[in-house]
Amino acid sequence: MKTNASQPLELEQRQGGLLSQPKAVWAIAFACIISFMGLGLVDPILPAIAEQLHASKSQVSLLFTSYNLVTGIAMLITGVISSRIGIKKTLLTGMLLIVIFAALGGLSNSIGGIVGFRGGWGLGNALFIATALSAIVGLSTSGTAKAIILYEAALGLGISVGPLLGGELGSISWRGPFFGVAVLMAIGFIFVTFMLPNVPKPKKASTLADPFKALSYPALLILGITAFLYNFGFFTLMAYSPYVMDLDEHGLGYVFFGWGILLAFTSVFVAPKLQKRFSVVSSIAAVLTLFTIVLLIMGIGTYNHSPQTVIVCVIVAGIFLGINNTLITTAVMQAAPVERSVASAAYSFVRFLGGAVSPWLAGKLSEWYHAETPFYFGAVMVFLGVVALLVSRRKLAHVDRAEGH
Known part of the structure; x- marks a missing residue:
């Protein structure tokens, strides 16, 4: 079901609670959980990979860089592909690529090989996540806002369970998490194959120019730039903090499990309340400012050799x-005023570029300067995102009005 993203939110709201969804939506949500596991799955095994494959922090961080870079660039073609072969085939193609490249990553014997296969994993991830968001929103019986909350809940669960599973399997071998994702995504592939109906293709096929045209709308570009900048903080936390917590695979898995549980809880239960009470721009600016402060404290904790501070x-x-x-x-x-899938692809292209540069840069900054430098740099970039958001607030007025309604 395709609707114009510029339509008022109330026109898209339908009857039904968050948990009252068709089986197809739950099948996609389950696959989303598995897909997002791939983001945090490698966190607990980063030090182990560095040690066993004799690689530097910046080299190991390329596992995130290749994954995010390919995901971001591939976002530009997701609409072209899905509008021609259909949502279901695009989802299944992405899932199949994740299965193949996750398994190949587990079989690799070099850091270069793992980095390359993570890039292929990123291609599958792009085809899947851009289409999954559009599919969940289109097939949901509870309206856009609740459908997005369900999608974010799946994201949070995947990010939280990923490190926990990675820690458990990684304690056996660093290869374990890669094979684990391959098996779980294969199960998700079967669910989507049999539970998702064939969604009709849009009457007009997307072109490669559509995401770039979408970015000509100031509001979408501003949100993309904000996400690009805060991803420097996000992936500094994801890709670099495991090196300064002095924990083994189990410990790192539990820390990021706790992080992901809070992420999932607040995305589902806290964000909607803030959305109703305050403007969306003010809320985003406030939470990113608080995240900036957290990154600064992590830098201070690292400088003072306090792993406990970083963990908390x-x-x-x-x-x-x-x-x-x-x-x-x-x-x-x-x-x-563009299709949801186009808006998602354009925004994701910009933000994933930040996710591609930041993990590698965090490792390099620690090698060039001091162990705490990546956290300070990440804090500065996140704060710049807040500044960019607030300076351009007038261009986001219609977003605030839609959310407030």
Whole structure:
């Protein structure tokens, strides 16, 4: 079901609660959980990979860089593909690529090989996540806002369970998490195959130019730039903090599990309340400012050789990132008068570029300067995102009005 993203939110609301969804939506949500596991799954095994494959922090961080870079660039073609072969075939193609490249990553014997296969994993991830958001919103019986909350809940659960599973399997072998995702995504592939109906293709096929045209709308571009900047903080936390917590695979898995649980909880239960009470722009600016403070404290904790400080901050950061994820994703769906899938692809292209540069840069900054430098740099970039958001607030007025209604 395709609707114009510029339509008022109330026109899209339908009867039905958050949990009252068709089986197809639950099948996609389950697959989303598995897909998002891939983001945090490698966190607990980063130090182990660095040690066993004799790689530097910046080299190992390329696992995130290749994944995010390919995901971001591939976002530009997701609409072209899905509008021609259909949503179901696009989802299944993405899932199949994740299964193949996750398994190949587990079989690899070099850091270069893993980095390359993570790039292929990113291609599958792009085809899947851009289409999944559009499919969940289109097939949901509870309206856009609740559908996005369900999507963010799946994201939060995947991000939280991923490190926990990665820690357990990683304690056996660093290869374990890769094979684990391959198996789970294969199960998700079967669910989507049999439970998702063939969604009709749009009457007009998307072109490669559509995401770039979408970015000509100031509101969507501003949200993309904000996400690009805060991803420097997000992926500094994800890709670099495991090196300064002095924990084994189990410990890192539990820390990021706690982080992900808070992320999932706040994205589902706290973000909607803030959305109703305050403007979406003010709420995003507030939580990103708090995240900036958390990153600064992590830098101070690292400088003072206090792993406990970093551990607590990582978990607490989940509160603010969960709220931000839901608010900014909902805002993106209302930012420009284009198809949801096009808006999602354009926004994701910009933000994933930040996710591609930041993990590698965090590792390099620690090698060039000091162990705490990546956190300070991440804090500065996140704060710049807040500034960009507030300076351009007038261009986001229609988003605030839609959310407030």
